[in-house]
Amino acid sequence: MKTDSARRSNQQRTEATRSALIDAARELFVAKGYAETSTPEIVAAAGLTRGALYHHFADKQALFRAVVEQESAAVAHEIEKATPATLSPQEALIRGGEAFLEAMAVGGRTRLLLLDGPAVLGRAVMDEIDNANGARTLREGIAEAMRVGMVPALPLEALTALLAAGFDRAALAVEAGGKVEDYRQVLGALIGGLMSDRTG
Amino acid sequence: MKTDSARRSNQQRTEATRSALIDAARELFVAKGYAETSTPEIVAAAGLTRGALYHHFADKQALFRAVVEQESAAVAHEIEKATPATLSPQEALIRGGEAFLEAMAVGGRTRLLLLDGPAVLGRAVMDEIDNANGARTLREGIAEAMRVGMVPALPLEALTALLAAGFDRAALAVEAGGKVEDYRQVLGALIGGLMSDRTG
DNA sequence: CCATTAACATACAATCTGCACGTACGCAGT
């Protein structure tokens, strides 16, 4: 039971090196982008060799996917933390949106999740990852709002996708120097307009 | 003044090979993505050598940018064609949106303009390209609608970006198999809701 | 008609990726 650094179980070894690789990769992917980051760079930063990398991950893309999944889960977690089930659908949507924008302001999340992610992994994989994390929550929230009549009956999938796209774009714009207030205001107007709408 | 194939001026030579490279590159970039397409493949498809490519373009990325710019201009052109100045702001927005979705349904435009483009060239460059083409038109249309009071006073830049993001996402979703009608309906509801809104 | 330059083709150097091979340590069975 000694937590010695030289004497560790295989399980903790694996855990440690996987984390080291993911963390090092994350930093480089964020700083230089996926394509411009080489595996020698990554393993050097992690204090390992490419042998370790290709033992734990099928290829460079699989490592990138692990980074993206971790990041997506982190964002989803922050959103869930901000939207307890006790909130009304309306409050949940608003708070969730706030939490999303705040979470996406961290480090290089926009680049990982909104730029390189879709291009490297493909939109289908990204949708899958999003769905396993935050997007499902959003869709359910909207469905709930629709059931209560807060929002007109519209194709759920489409509405979810378009709202998510708006939030994504807002996160991108804010990181690029746009004023958060502007985007919050427009997002609010868009959602608010929807709620007082009969257009169908 | 002979348009002989063997006897041609430098200008038409340049024009011809640039087009051949861009066309061949477009097809491969669409089919396999930017990263998975090699320059030997491109020049082989164009019936040239890499010498020609690197003579006309600084690097692979510059060739990709040329492809993206051509595609963006094509989309913008189709939108302009569908929105003559005689239309009311409201009609122009609706028709423009329709035209956009239709134009984006062509070949691999979503991949070029919405997936690989932002990742390879960066969001800033893509914004620049969009602005030089279609986005400016959209912003002016919205500004006009705002001036007439059709749409509440909101930060113009933000509103433009979020609406554009919605249309982008709709184009993506439609290509992925989503029903056009669904997205048109939601898009309409979003815009319609905005017009009958006091949220500000 | 000649000098210059543009428009290529070819050859080369530097990387990078993925895999095959080799090794040492942890782990289960006896």
Next chain:
DNA sequence: ACTGCGTACGTGCAGATTGTATGTTAATGG
């Protein structure tokens, strides 16, 4: 505790790719 095996790596290699430097041909301008 000893042994056989699989896991967790490190190392070396082959193929491919990018950008550049060098050479050649053809067009252009004086």
